[in-house]
Amino acid sequence: MLTLYGKSFASRLLLGTAQYPSPESLKQAVKGSGAEIVTVSLRRESARALTGQGFWALIEELGCRVLPNTAGCRTAKEAIATAHMARELFGTIWVKLEVIANDDTLQPDLFGLVEAAAALSAEGFEVLPYTTEDLSAAERLVAVGCAVLMPWGAPIGSARGLINKDALRTLRAYFPGIPLIIDAGIGKPSHASEAMEMGYDAILLNTAVAKAVDPVKMAEAFAKAIEAGRLAFEAGAIEPRNMASPSTPVAGTPFFKIDHAS
Amino acid sequence: MKILLNGEALATDAKTLDELCARLGLAEAKIATAVNGNFVAAIERSATKLAPADEIEIVAPRQGG
Numbered sequence: 001m002l003t004l005y006g007k008s009f010a011s012r013l014l015l016g017t018a019q020y021p022s023p024e025s026l027k028q029a030v031k032g033s034g035a036e037i038v039t040v041s042l043r044r045e046s047a048r049a050l051t052g053q054g055f056w057a058l059i060e061e062l063g064c065r066v067l068p069n070t071a072g073c074r075t076a077k078e079a080i081a082t083a084h085m086a087r088e089l090f091g092t093i094w095v096k097l098e099v100i101a102n103d104d105t106l107q108p109d110l111f112g113l114v115e116a117a118a119a120l121s122a123e124g125f126e127v128l129p130y131t132t133e134d135l136s137a138a139e140r141l142v143a144v145g146c147a148v149l150m151p152w153g154a155p156i157g158s159a160r161g162l163i164n165k166d167a168l169r170t171l172r173a174y175f176p177g178i179p180l181i182i183d184a185g186i187g188k189p190s191h192a193s194e195a196m197e198m199g200y201d202a203i204l205l206n207t208a209v210a211k212a213v214d215p216v217k218m219a220e221a222f223a224k225a226i227e228a229g230r231l232a233f234e235a236g237a238i239e240p241r242n243m244a245s246p247s248t249p250v251a252g253t254p255f256f257k258i259d260h261a262s
Numbered sequence: 263m264k265i266l267l268n269g270e271a272l273a274t275d276a277k278t279l280d281e282l283c284a285r286l287g288l289a290e291a292k293i294a295t296a297v298n299g300n301f302v303a304a305i306e307r308s309a310t311k312l313a314p315a316d317e318i319e320i321v322a323p324r325q326g327g
Contacts, residue, residue, distance in 0.1 A: 016327030041326025052322020
């Protein structure tokens, strides 16, 4: 079971709700993924279109726990205000905290992130910070109250998988007791499986499913890959070696002769 | 008076944030609000007086990653 801030979940996949070809496709993808947690955002509401009202009805229908994000926030102040709005709107103290430093890379502003995480944690929020694989930033986030860390695999929407595996392994080794979720950059189920084999606790993704040719099928593929990766981690993989080692017993091989026997 | 609502200029004679939301047809809607960068809780909207050039944000649930 995946446990985040005292809540347990059978699924280790957290799914984003954006960019699907249709609301029905989103619904089916969430169902196919088995995800119990979906990420949402808040955006300016037009009194004419009332877009958010229809979307909320759809989310309620899914019956998942919602994890609101602060996507697009550029400062700690913006992120804190957005988290407050999200808490009231969605009725949850969970927040996927994003403070974005750069429009091209969408990389987290680690300084603003730690500042916002400290303020929100002190107010009673349960913060899930979108961070990098940087160890010192992770230490600061934990020190200010984050009980979950969400390092990126690669930039958001880039589909490049785990770019810095060494640092991600270090992070895993350094925080054995903190749930670690790879958030962003996953493109294929094999990327997700690899992270799970490394001992990561869960995967948060959106684009790889929503933009797939068949989002529902891809959601199922990710669910299976994540489950397989987790099972492999629990099973304990063998160590790679340089030379071959026969798997079939050598003793009793027919026609066997010792080389250069005299 | 003129205010900025969700980044766009708006002329309104609403006295409070609550009144503004009602005039926009959002009285019963699932929304959250902020004034000049600071969150304003639903229960505080009726006591939140609007002033010229106030920057109001009215947000609702939306798709997110």
